[in-house]
Amino acid sequence: MKTTKTSTATLSPVSTGVLRIGELDGLRGVGCAFVVVMHANFHRELFWCWSWVDMFFVLSGFLITTILIDGPQDVRQLLKSFWMRRVFRIWPVYYLSLAGVLAIWFAKPLIGGSPNYPIDGVLPSLFYLQFTDLYLAPRTIDAVLASYIPWWGHSWSLAVEEQYYMLWPFVVLAFRRHVRGLIVFCLLLMAVGMWGRLQGFAEYILVTRIDGLALGSIMAVMLHPRYGVSLALMHHCIRLALMVSMPVIVEYLLRGYWFAANAPIGLSDDHPYLVPAFALFYFGLIGLIITSHPRTLRWLAWRPLTHLGQLSYSIYIVHLPIAGVLGLGWKMLGFDPGIWVKLVLIMLLSWLTAEWLRVFVERPMARLKKHFPMVDTVADSAVTAPAKAAPVAGEALSPKAPGA
Numbered sequence: 001m002k003t004t005k006t007s008t009a010t011l012s013p014v015s016t017g018v019l020r021i022g023e024l025d026g027l028r029g030v031g032c033a034f035v036v037v038m039h040a041n042f043h044r045e046l047f048w049c050w051s052w053v054d055m056f057f058v059l060s061g062f063l064i065t066t067i068l069i070d071g072p073q074d075v076r077q078l079l080k081s082f083w084m085r086r087v088f089r090i091w092p093v094y095y096l097s098l099a100g101v102l103a104i105w106f107a108k109p110l111i112g113g114s115p116n117y118p119i120d121g122v123l124p125s126l127f128y129l130q131f132t133d134l135y136l137a138p139r140t141i142d143a144v145l146a147s148y149i150p151w152w153g154h155s156w157s158l159a160v161e162e163q164y165y166m167l168w169p170f171v172v173l174a175f176r177r178h179v180r181g182l183i184v185f186c187l188l189l190m191a192v193g194m195w196g197r198l199q200g201f202a203e204y205i206l207v208t209r210i211d212g213l214a215l216g217s218i219m220a221v222m223l224h225p226r227y228g229v230s231l232a233l234m235h236h237c238i239r240l241a242l243m244v245s246m247p248v249i250v251e252y253l254l255r256g257y258w259f260a261a262n263a264p265i266g267l268s269d270d271h272p273y274l275v276p277a278f279a280l281f282y283f284g285l286i287g288l289i290i291t292s293h294p295r296t297l298r299w300l301a302w303r304p305l306t307h308l309g310q311l312s313y314s315i316y317i318v319h320l321p322i323a324g325v326l327g328l329g330w331k332m333l334g335f336d337p338g339i340w341v342k343l344v345l346i347m348l349l350s351w352l353t354a355e356w357l358r359v360f361v362e363r364p365m366a367r368l369k370k371h372f373p374m375v376d377t378v379a380d381s382a383v384t385a386p387a388k389a390a391p392v393a394g395e396a397l398s399p400k401a402p403g404a
Contacts, residue, residue, distance in 0.1 A: 026300030028309030061216020138200030151324035197272030314354035
């Protein structure tokens with residue numbers, strides 16, 4: 001992809017095909033791999049990999065806001081098409097995986113496993129409302145996970161994104177005639193999120209994890225051809241984001257690997273500035289890929305990585321249930337194959353399951369989206385939608401981890 005070098009030019013993410021560039025899929029693939037490895041009992045070595053969730057949030061905010069800005073002018077058509085396309089992309093794999101987890105859990109005593117303990121969160125998870133009780137009072141995520149659906153704690157990030165999908169169209173519609181005001185609104189949301197974290201609310205609900213989604217939305221406005229800023233100003237913002245975030249991140253990594261080498265360190269153990277720091281870093285990284293296409297990051301377009309990125313949503317959903325079922329089986333057999341064998345099996349089975357889901361679930365459901373186009377049905381409409389350019393939002397997801 002080539003971009004203009006003049007300082008007064010603006011970049012259209014739709015017209016340049018930026019929403020399809022391989023490096024973004026490759027970045028998803030890298031993030032997905034790190035999260036899976038971390039959850040395969042490498043929490044200490046990869047204590048910082050919870051941050052990859054925020055990379056997915058930045059991408060989702062960017063893609064979704066761009067799609068909504070360029071969507072149909074008719075409000076009813078916009079809302080109907082947008083939500084139905086999200087339903088076809090996200091719900092089938094989510095509910096199929098949740099059903100599988102619950103079936104295995106309740107069948108465990110029947111196949112010789114230990115008796116089940118009562119679990120919470122089934123009803124909220126059916127409506128993407130898991131962990132919303134964290135709004136009621138400051139609590140740690142561990143206290144909630146103690147009685148939650150087994151192998152489903154990572155679904156907090158899926159709930160955050162789904163809530164964003166439900167609410168964000170109304171926000172974009174409210175600022176449709178003054179889209180740059182959306183930037184101010186996003187900054188206010190980030191301030192509210194910071195306040196919530198300072199008050200001790202866990203970083204696993206929409207309000208306290210809004211930073212990445214808000215920054216991605218800001219990027220969408222800044223890079224849009226109708227509202228965008230100059231490339232020079234965008235590059236200044238990218239540099240500023242990296243300059244502000246890097247000292248915080250480097251200090252965190254040094255403390256985790258060097259000064260706290262014998263004590264686990266994670267998101268909940270740290271200061272409330274880590275979430276916006278990593279979100280700013282990923283804002284800068286993704287902005288750099290989109291606007292500059294740097295040669296040093298072209299390895300992200302390596303085909304196996306981009307393919308992994310395209311599977312990242314399904315891999316993210318199934319990897320913890322697969323790890324849990326394998327652990328249950330080894331416990332029943334009284335056998336421990338070792339951490340590396342476990343890692344290989346979890347990654348292999350997660351990949352194979354995601355491939356199966358892509359062929360037999362995702363592709364058939366994707367064909368239904370043609371009935372809900374994100375383009376104006378009025379012939380004389382002047383709006384062009386990014387229906388072909390924009391990958392579905394679910395592909396930008398995959399945070400997503402229970403402490404990831």
